[in-house]
Amino acid sequence: MSGANSDLMTLVAGIFGVLIIASVIGYILQQRLSPNGSNAAVENLNARIKAWWVMVILIGIAFIAGRIGVLILFGFCSFAALREFVTLINTRRADHWALAAAFFVVVPIQYFLLWAEQYGIFSIFIPVYAFLLMPIISVLRGDTERFLVRIAEVQWALMICVFCASHVPALLTLKIPGYEGRNVLLIAFLVIVVQLSDVLQYVWGKLFGRTKIAPRLSPSKTVEGFVGGVISATLIGTGLWWITPFAPLQAGLLALVITLMGFFGGLVMSAIKRDRGVKDWGNLIEGHGGLIDRLDSVVFSAPIFFHLTRYWWSL
Amino acid sequence: MKALPTKVAATVIVLFARAVTAVRAVWPEDGLPSRPCVYYANHSSHGDFVLVWTVLPPRLRHRARPVAGAEYWLKSWLNRFIGRDVFNAVLIARDRDKRTEDPVTQMASAIDAGSSLILFPEGTRNQSDARLLPFKSGIFHLAVARPDVDLVPVWISNLNRVMPKGEIVPIPLICTVSFGSALQIAPGEDKDVFLERMQAALLALSPNIAGGGE
Numbered sequence: 201m202s203g204a205n206s207d208l209m210t211l212v213a214g215i216f217g218v219l220i221i222a223s224v225i226g227y228i229l230q231q232r233l234s235p236n237g238s239n240a241a242v243e244n245l246n247a248r249i250k251a252w253w254v255m256v257i258l259i260g261i262a263f264i265a266g267r268i269g270v271l272i273l274f275g276f277c278s279f280a281a282l283r284e285f286v287t288l289i290n291t292r293r294a295d296h297w298a299l300a301a302a303f304f305v306v307v308p309i310q311y312f313l314l315w316a317e318q319y320g321i322f323s324i325f326i327p328v329y330a331f332l333l334m335p336i337i338s339v340l341r342g343d344t345e346r347f348l349v350r351i352a353e354v355q356w357a358l359m360i361c362v363f364c365a366s367h368v369p370a371l372l373t374l375k376i377p378g379y380e381g382r383n384v385l386l387i388a389f390l391v392i393v394v395q396l397s398d399v400l401q402y403v404w405g406k407l408f409g410r411t412k413i414a415p416r417l418s419p420s421k422t423v424e425g426f427v428g429g430v431i432s433a434t435l436i437g438t439g440l441w442w443i444t445p446f447a448p449l450q451a452g453l454l455a456l457v458i459t460l461m462g463f464f465g466g467l468v469m470s471a472i473k474r475d476r477g478v479k480d481w482g483n484l485i486e487g488h489g490g491l492i493d494r495l496d497s498v499v500f501s502a503p504i505f506f507h508l509t510r511y512w513w514s515l
Numbered sequence: 516m517k518a519l520p521t522k523v524a525a526t527v528i529v530l531f532a533r534a535v536t537a538v539r540a541v542w543p544e545d546g547l548p549s550r551p552c553v554y555y556a557n558h559s560s561h562g563d564f565v566l567v568w569t570v571l572p573p574r575l576r577h578r579a580r581p582v583a584g585a586e587y588w589l590k591s592w593l594n595r596f597i598g599r600d601v602f603n604a605v606l607i608a609r610d611r612d613k614r615t616e617d618p619v620t621q622m623a624s625a626i627d628a629g630s631s632l633i634l635f636p637e638g639t640r641n642q643s644d645a646r647l648l649p650f651k652s653g654i655f656h657l658a659v660a661r662p663d664v665d666l667v668p669v670w671i672s673n674l675n676r677v678m679p680k681g682e683i684v685p686i687p688l689i690c691t692v693s694f695g696s697a698l699q700i701a702p703g704e705d706k707d708v709f710l711e712r713m714q715a716a717l718l719a720l721s722p723n724i725a726g727g728g729e
Contacts, residue, residue, distance in 0.1 A: 279687075283537065287689040293679050300684045482689055483539050 207443050208263065211388055215256055222249050255494075259391070263384050267372055268315070270387065274369045275311040277491060281361035281499075282307065284482040284490045288472075289353040294343035298334045298351075302358055306330050310366050317373045326363040331355055360499055361492070367502040374506075374514040379445040389444050389451075390458060390505050393437040394498045397459040398466070401429030418470045426463060433459045445513050454508060458501040465500025469493075521600045528601070532562065532569045536677060536690035540570035543667075543696045547575060551631045552665035552697060553622075554579065555654060557647055557717060558635035559675035566671055567633050568602065570692045580625055581633040582618075584609045605632065619656045626661055633669075636713065642680055647718055650710045658700035658709065665697035666713065670720035693720040 226246045234242040262269040286299060306326065313322040335351040371386040405425025413421045437455020441448040469492065473481065482490025492499075532538060554567055564581035571579055581598075585606040588598030598604045605625050607618035622632055638651040658666065673690040695716055700709055 280537075283687050283689060286686070287673065291676065296679060296682050296684075296686065299686045303687055304684070482537070484537070 207382070207385060208388075211385070211443060212260060215392075219249070219253055219256060222252070263388075270369045270372060270384070271311050271315055274365060275307065277495065278307050278311070278362045278365045279303065280484060280491045281365060281481075281495055282357055284484075284492050285357040285361050286354070287482070288476045288478060289357060290346060290349055291354070292343055292345060292350060294341035295338050295350055295354065297340075298337040298354060301337060302330070302334065302354060302362075306358060307362055310362050311369075314366060314369055314373065319370075319373060322366075322370065326358050330358055334358070364499045364503050365495065367506040368498060370502075370506055371509070374510055376445045376509075376513050377515065379513075382443075382445075385443040386445075386509065389437070389440055390502060391498065392440065393433055393455045393458045394462045394501055396436055397429050397433035397462055398497055400432045401425045401463070404428030404432070414467055414470075417467055417474060421467070430456070430459045430463065445509075454505060457508065458505055461501035461504050462497030465497045468500070469496035518600075521596075524597070524601045528565060528597075529569045532565050535685050535687045536566065536674065537687075538566055538570055538690045538692060541691060541693040543694050545696055547572075547667065547694060548665040548697050549575075550665070551578070551626050551629055552667050553626075553632045553634050553654070553657065554667045554669045554694075555634045555636050555713065555717065556669040556671055557641065557721075558637045558639070559641045559671070560678050560680075561640075562674055562678060563635065563671050564602065564604075564633045566674055566690060566692055567669055575631065578629060579631045579633055580605050582607060582622060582635070586610070605630075609638075618653060619660055622653075622657050623660045626664055636710075640680065641675075646721060647714055650714055652706060652710070654713065655700075655706045655709050662700050662702070665699060667697050668695035668713070668717040668720055669693070670695075670717060670722075672722055691722065693722070695720050 226242070226249045229242045230246060233239045237243055258273065262273040265272075282303060286302070291299060310322070310325060313325060334354050335347075338347070338351055338354075368387055368390065371390065372383045374383060374386070376383070401421070402425065404427075405420060405422045408424040408428065409420075409422030411423040412419065413423050413426055434452055434456045437458070438448050438452035440455075441451035444451050444454075446454060469481075473479065480489025481492035484491045556563060556567055564583070568576055568579060568581070581602055581604045583598060583604045583606060585608045588594050588604055588606055599606065605621055607621055608614045608616070622634075625632060634654060634657075636650040636654040637648040638653070639648070641648050654666070658664065670693045671690065672693070673688050676686065677688050677690065678685045698713065698716055704712075
């Protein structure tokens with residue numbers, strides 16, 4: 201336990217160090233390039249850094265509060281993400297109770313099951329029970345207009361925002377021999393690798409980006425940014441093997457999987473935004489858009505990371 | 516000076532509105548008028564004026580008074596407390612026969628006293644598939660009576676999905692309140708032309724996004 205604490209402290213000190221350096225660079229850039237707030241890129245960078253501080257501090261508080269804190273934090277994230285998602289989908293009056301059930305029944309139950317460590321029901325509650333119950337509730341009103349579209353969109357909202365997102369705190373329930381009491385560091389590993397991968401793709405893309413990778417989906421994503429971001433985030437993940445139950449090579453391979461899933465998750469979520477005709481999912485976080493804009497890559501990598509770890513390392 | 520219970524109630528209502536709708540305001544480029552004005556909005560839910568009131572900056576919010584039907588807001592003590600005490604609504608009688616005061620006079624004197632108004636010119640909640648019901652003529656008569664007053668179009672989106680008529684559980688969806696640039700009545704402008712112009716300015720604010728295919 202003390203080992204976990206000291207590793208956590210080292211990690212926190214490292215993260216704070218990175219954020220302080222980022223803040224200083226942001227401040228210098230602002231003084232040089234945007235003294236009166238005229239350079240949009242610099243202003244956006246500083247808004248993002250500020251938001252990063254808030255996010256790191258929130259996650260830090262949740263970690264200190266322990267399992268219940270992490271569950272409440274991610275439960276809130278699921279709720280807010282679901283709100284952003286459902287705001288953009290096709291719903292009709294007839295879906296009112298199905299939507300109310302999604303927010304006020306499905307979300308709490310999913311996180312309660314995590315709290316109770318009921319893996320069996322946790323892993324099928326949304327794909328099986330919610331999947332069947334949502335259309336049943338909707339169909340009772342007898343409105344068949346675009347029925348398949350409506351129920352499919354609600355189900356997808358639940359899968360992405362609740363089922364997939366809840367796999368981050370689900371890492372706490374894994375029983376890994378020799379890693380007892382340290383599971384919170386698995387969450388830290390996942391979140392750090394995913395978020396750094398996003399940031400590094402952005403940085404590499406800004407510096408060397410020439411070839412657009414998917415111009416119709418996301419004009420800012422480039423091949424150079426993608427390759428540079430994936431390689432550097434994978435290397436950082438490898439370097440963080442000491443906070444995980446993995447050997448360095450294993451940590452690197454998992455980091456590679458996480459960054460790839462994160463990248464393609466971002467693309468999928470961009471495609472949905474294009475389809476709905478919006479630029480951001482919401483406006484919760486200054487400089488980042490909505491919560492889903494920040495969570496999209498975590499959401500796609502969390503279930504895969506969870507299951508790989510569970511299959512090979514957990515009891 | 517307002518009594519403490521009304522202040523507490525106002526704060527609770529604003530916090531609740533923000534918690535459920537995560538409401539976001541979109542301001543016009545030239546900003547909101549700083550003198551008394553009329554915010555006129557589309558109307559689909561009982562919560563409409565609460566949302567407009569919530570997003571207004573505090574210094575403008577405190578002098579914004581919703582214009583509302585007296586029958587509904589005097590019905591019970593709770594309605595009276597919220598409508599009359601908390602929001603200081605300008606209560607007008609909808610039924611012509613029971614009127615003791617002329618609604619236009621009531622609104623004009625509220626403006627003269629330094630208040631702004633939150634007005635729903637459709638006159639009733641829009642339950643139809645149309646984006647906007649035809650405007651009643653009250654806003655025209657008010658504009659004739661006070662030709663200098665700024666008329667600010669306000670489009671409230673999504674609140675009808677949060678709480679459709681007849682439902683009791685709100686769905687937490689993100690609502691947006693978009694304010695347009697202030698308009699004024701032109702000298703000698705015809706009633707139909709004026710109302711048409713007001714409706715067009717309001718509709719121009721409605722976002723053209725998918726979702727809410729109601």
